[in-house]
Amino acid sequence: MNLQQIKIFNGKLITPHRIIPQGTVLVNNGIITAVTQGDIEVPDAIQIDAQGQYVSPGFIDIHVHGGGGHDFMDGTEEAFLEIAKTHAQYGTTALLPTTLTAEKEDLLLTLDLYEQANRNNTQGSQFLGMHLEGPYFAMSQRGAQDPRYIRNPDPAEYKEIIAHSRSIRRWSAAPELPGAIAFGQYLTANGILAAVAHTDAIYEEVIEAFENGYRLATHLYSAMSGVSRRNAFRYAGVIESAYLLDGMDVEIIADGVHLPAPLLKLVYKIKGPDRTALITDAMRGAGMPPGPSMLGSKQNGLEVIIEDGVAKMPDRSCFAGSVATADRLIRSMIELADVPLLDAVKMMTNTPARIIGVDGSKGSLAKGKDADIVIFDQNINIQTTMVQGRIVYQHEQPGPATVSKATIDQALRLNAIP
Incomplete structure (x- = not known):
């Protein structure tokens, strides 16, 4: 069971060229491994439902x-x-x-x-x-x-x-x-x-x-x-x-x-x-x-x-x-x-x-780049902030892209920034 994988699904993915509706982003060990439209079955991955909100590069x-x-x-x-x-x-x-x-x-x-x-x-x-x-x-x-x-x-x-x-x-x-x-x-x-x-x-x-x-x-x-x-x-x-x-x-x-x-x-x-x-x-x-x-x-x-x-x-x-x-x-x-x-x-x-010369690893949702990811609503209110696969901020009030405390704690333990 690979508990280090994170799956962000049901989001509007913001890429440098387009917005992908109902997209999915997969993260493994702090790196983005997939960016795609639709859902992907990933057994035992940490699940983050974006609930139709925007999923953006950090x-x-x-x-x-x-x-x-x-x-x-x-x-x-x-x-x-x-x-x-x-x-x-x-x-x-x-x-x-x-x-x-x-x-x-x-x-x-x-x-x-x-x-x-x-x-x-x-x-x-x-x-x-x-x-x-x-x-x-x-x-x-x-x-x-x-x-x-x-x-x-x-x-x-x-x-x-x-x-x-x-x-x-x-x-x-x-x-x-x-x-x-x-x-x-x-x-x-x-x-x-x-x-x-x-x-x-x-x-x-x-x-x-x-x-x-x-x-x-x-x-x-x-x-x-x-x-x-x-x-x-x-x-x-x-x-x-x-x-x-x-x-x-x-x-x-x-x-x-x-x-x-x-x-x-x-x-x-x-x-x-x-x-x-x-x-x-x-x-x-x-x-x-x-x-x-x-x-x-x-x-x-x-x-x-x-x-x-x-x-x-x-x-x-x-x-x-x-x-x-x-x-x-x-x-x-x-x-x-x-x-x-x-x-x-x-x-x-x-x-x-x-x-500043870091676009090889940051700045866009793309396979192989750091999992620096933000989820926000239509008014750019931040719901979740992830740095290299680690959730460092989660909006306290229940709402879009809410992740349970247990899930957050699990992500923090398994995806700590070195």
Whole structure:
């Protein structure tokens, strides 16, 4: 009797190309072994009845700072693990923990804590590597980033950081800064994705950056240049450059606040679902009630306030990070931008997986890929979250895709993430 098999049946399966009605997904030892229409007889498999709801690849968030009252820069392993649990409740099965501008010592500590937390993370979203956001930014586009720590790329510093940890997956920086092109080249040579962020670059500078490894625009429209005039002449900025460069990927905070409906529609129309990733950019306030909060670490972060579904600076002069969750992003794209469900899900699954180079094992429901699976209803309310075949979240109320506690316990025992 093979008790390690899981059968998810009677669901609408979301694949990169179509939705399969009344489909079945089989899982064995954390890997998808079949995706098909109709039912399959699998004696003694753990049965999960999706009850006609959607069965989707798990959501992948490649830019997230925190959630559930915690930040990845709090300096504790607990913060990492609790953030992973929080976002799993909203369908995120994998994410990139993201830093803010900080001193080198704080970045090194955060990388060390990542290594430790990654080994012990069995109850939430899987970690896929670190995203360092800053500290190499344009002061004029710092947004809510702490100006005390913003500086130009320093080869001695970033080479030490990269040598310190193999866990850095991407690094965001302003490409117009002195030394930023060499920095992009060094990142690329070390297998790290370079991304354009918090920048006042013009088109000519973005082109050079793109040619030297900068292949992603970090939170498009947020903290970056658009058309500007310099000595009476107009120059295209990073936003226009991202549209003109067909090969440049973009990520957007699709919470309906950072970008209103017309801009969400514009990004979708020009870049399309294959070049656009949805990100939460969530800070510690994600999954928490409105009120005072903190951006960055509790020790030396910035005080902010959560209201209107977003984090703001206390003087309300600018946003200070998102409190979105992945389900909200998909819901916003469907309801505000009129994007089909299939494409909205792709921007939260297959596209981010490709951007960070894990699409060989994640991002779609396909035989041989990790069993990172989410079941949700027509309103994108998450019912079940599965990471590598392990159920890490189950909606408490009886409803679609309900699995008995005994079944959950059995799945947790038999399909533990190593």
